[in-house]
Amino acid sequence: MTDTPVDSSxxxxxxxxxxxxxxxxxxxxxxxTKPVADIRMxxxxxxxxxxxxxxxxTVLSDARFSRAATARPxxxxxxxxxQNAKNLLSxxxxxxxxxRRLVSREFTARRVAALRPRIQSRTDELLDAMKRAGPPxxxxxxxxxxxxxxxxxxxxxxxxxxxxxxxxxSGTVLSTVSLPVEQxxxxxxxxxxxxxxxxxxxxxxxxxxxxxxxxxxxxxxxxRLDEEELLHLxxxxxxxxxxxxxxxxxxxxxALLTHxxxxxAVRRDPxxxxxxxxxxxxxxxxxxxxxxxxxxxxxKLGDTVVPTGTAVLASLxxxxxxxxxxTEPDTLDVTDTxxxxxxxxxxxxxxxxxxxxxxxxxxIAIGTLLRRFPxxxxxxxxGEVPRSSGRLIHGVTSLPVAW
Ligand code: HEM
Numbered sequence: 010m011t012d013t014p015v016d017s018s019x020x021x022x023x024x025x026x027x028x029x030x031x032x033x034x035x036x037x038x039x040x041x042t043k044p045v046a047d048i049r050m051x052x053x054x055x056x057x058x059x060x061x062x063x064x065x066x067t068v069l070s071d072a073r074f075s076r077a078a079t080a081r082p083x084x085x086x087x088x089x090x091x092q093n094a095k096n097l098l099s100x101x102x103x104x105x106x107x108x109r110r111l112v113s114r115e116f117t118a119r120r121v122a123a124l125r126p127r128i129q130s131r132t133d134e135l136l137d138a139m140k141r142a143g144p145p146x147x148x149x150x151x152x153x154x155x156x157x158x159x160x161x162x163x164x165x166x167x168x169x170x171x172x173x174x175x176x177x178x179s180g181t182v183l184s185t186v187s188l189p190v191e192q193x194x195x196x197x198x199x200x201x202x203x204x205x206x207x208x209x210x211x212x213x214x215x216x217x218x219x220x221x222x223x224x225x226x227x228x229x230x231x232x233r234l235d236e237e238e239l240l241h242l243x244x245x246x247x248x249x250x251x252x253x254x255x256x257x258x259x260x261x262x263x264a265l266l267t268h269x270x271x272x273x274a275v276r277r278d279p280x281x282x283x284x285x286x287x288x289x290x291x292x293x294x295x296x297x298x299x300x301x302x303x304x305x306x307x308x309k310l311g312d313t314v315v316p317t318g319t320a321v322l323a324s325l326x327x328x329x330x331x332x333x334x335x336t337e338p339d340t341l342d343v344t345d346t347x348x349x350x351x352x353x354x355x356x357x358x359x360x361x362x363x364x365x366x367x368x369x370x371x372x373i374a375i376g377t378l379l380r381r382f383p384x385x386x387x388x389x390x391x392g393e394v395p396r397s398s399g400r401l402i403h404g405v406t407s408l409p410v411a412w
Contacts, residue, residue, distance in 0.1 A: 166218025256404025
């Protein structure tokens with residue numbers, strides 16, 4: 010992390026946020042003066058950081074920016090760990106189209122909707138326990154962490170007693186720059202060995218879960234997933250499925266607690282909750298940038314030509330604050346439905362596969378919390394809320410609340 014001045018070039022990436030709720034001020038300056046800027050990534054590799062809404066959308070959706078090229082030997086990297094070509098996020102069409110179509114056939118809106126009663130009852134149980142324990146409580150272990158990890162484990166058919174170990178592995182995999190590469194690779198192989206065993210168990214005795222359904226696609230479908238694609242899909246779903254949502258619940262609640270009139274607007278009218286969830290995703294996203302892409306040919310972004318072979322990072326957090334796209338972007342407004350055009354779930358072919366599930370969890374978690382704890386307030390000043398650093402996904406690590 011760094012606080013290098015914004016006019017130094019290349020800028021040292023990633024940037025430090027001044028507080029849990031504020032994006033790094035570099036983004037505003039860069040959008041205004043240098044929306045395609047040189048950065049040096051933690052690996053030491055060079056990349057261009059793109060910060061304006063239009064160009065970010067182009068990088069995410071234009072086939073000339075490749076994800077697959079980041080998995081080639083010697084390709085530029087953000088951290089030191091290599092990308093895996095068998096990961097859905099690291100594929101280009103037609104491989105991406107095939108794998109995404111197969112998983113989308115099973116990970117359907119209907120499967121997500123069927124989880125609603127279970128997400129609601131798990132939220133109720135957690136909030137019952139919080140009420141029994143009495144104030145003050147840390148909302149991260151009380152709600153933000155256990156809810157998403159339970160939901161993703163149940164969706165995939167992963168036994169719940171493994172969740173602490175899974176959370177540890179996945180936290181390490183996402184650490185990006187804060188841990189040694191050997192530790193990250195060890196966590197990856199821990200997850201792979203564990204999920205490989207679970208896949209074998211589902212093959213022998215299928216359950217009514219997403220992983221069993223994916224195993225059956227692997228066994229029977231003409232287009233089939235190969236063994237490695239199946240394993241990496243399981244790893245990606247498990248990691249992507251809880252870290253992001255945990256941080257988004259905590260970030261979102263902190264944003265509401267520090268904007269009492271917005272808290273009140275959501276509490277007064279539960280009909281506002283879906284719009285509030287979108288606005289919180291825009292205002293306090295759990296990750297600043299999308300994954301790295303590489304230009305396959307020269308591409309013009311605004312006034313800059315991105316040369317063939319250049320690594321490009323698209324800043325979702327910056328695009329979400331672009332005043333050319335959003336009215337008063339630095340104001341939190343839970344009633345403005347136009348905020349839903351945020352890019353927090355990405356854009357284009359890699360648009361978040363779990364967005365529907367994440368939205369459902371956020372609506373239930375935040376809606377139920379505000380209904381049951383209408384006098385909820387921060388138990389420490391907002392500036393003192395501890396947060397993670399040096400990770401791809403970030404948020405507050407503890408959120409003390411009272412009521
Ligand atoms: C607030 C919660 C979440 C956020 C902010 C989020 C954000 C994102 C973003 C930005 C991308 C695209 C990255 C890129 O293009 O470089 C993505 C992709 C993905 N997400 Fe999420 N995600 C969330 C929750 C989830 C959940 C709950 C799941 C699974 C259950 C999930 C599974 C995936 C998968 C599999 C991809 C890869 C899609 C592809 O490459 O086609 N995410 N997510």
